[in-house]
Amino acid sequence: MYNFNKKEVENRMQKALDAFENHLGSVRSGRASPAFLESVLVEIYGQKMRLKEVASISVVDNFTLSVKPFDSSSASVINKEIQDAGLGVNPILESGIIRVPLPKMTEDRRKEMVKICEKYAEDSKIAIRNIRRDENDKTKKAEKDKEISKDEMERNEADVQKITDMFIKKIEDSLDRKSKEILHI
Template sequence: MTIADIRKTLEQKSARSIESFKAELQKIRTGRAHPGILDQVQVEYYGSMVPISQVANVSLLDARTISVQPWEKGLGPKIEKAIRESDLGLNPAAQGDLLRVPMPPLTEERRKDLTKVVRAAGEDARVAVRNLRRDANDQAKKLLKDKLIGEDDEKRSLEEVQRLTDGTIAEIDRLVKAKEADILAV
């Protein structure tokens, strides 16, 4: 392993951490409708549990309403039941084959609770990035110990790892602030 390999690995893992964090933020619902909110809801389909997006067309009717159009006739009631039983607090309404899922407005107390959830998820993401930094630094120190690189190279590597880590954490902080502003917007 070389310093370039360490940097490349850190960049890839940091990018995956950011993507994972973005996916986590999408699950936290705001007052606005977003089709991704239903991504974690599973429905029984021929004996196996699958995401709703694999058995229905999920789209937006307007800013506060999601429409779910099942691809098969008998799936409507199953999808409706799955959405109702999810921990999202949504109450779908059937209109023939189409399911309308209105997003209830958030109370001020619920908004504050959601910002706490966002901050906690942000801190978890920052901890994951710091763990990546620690692993990269350990690899650089191991290369120095094995006399594969010099002290100057190791110092440069540690500085570059810190710079990459700071950039990733700044991106996480930016995403947290944006999500908090989205949640607190009435």
């Protein structure tokens, strides 16, 4: 028996939005942000863990991050992993604390970062549209199997479209904010 659940659709789309915003946080804008390093994977105690799980990351100034490992004996391993993460930074290890100076971004690099954000936005929009398509397919099948009326099917599809439009707008708003932040000098 088919039962349209608006809350479930919203929850699924919210997860896609959350994933998008998580990706945006990892894209570097003009100033230092702990999110830039949070997703770096570090192999400690025989397993891969995110940097934020093994160290605290803080902002020293606009162009410097500080990483303080919870276990000071792992500082050299963390330093090496940050260096090898392909982020274009050269961390400096000083008495158990790692300073990560971030180079100033050129205009070309800023535009490249915006393009990366746009790609994340498009991927998220596709995920949301796929959720819409799945829900509409379920509704059409239920109508075809005579579980719901044609009017109910159209009402459900209209509700799903409203939810879809709302989440696409949220993605576009987040992308717009991040793009302005990146391009602001």
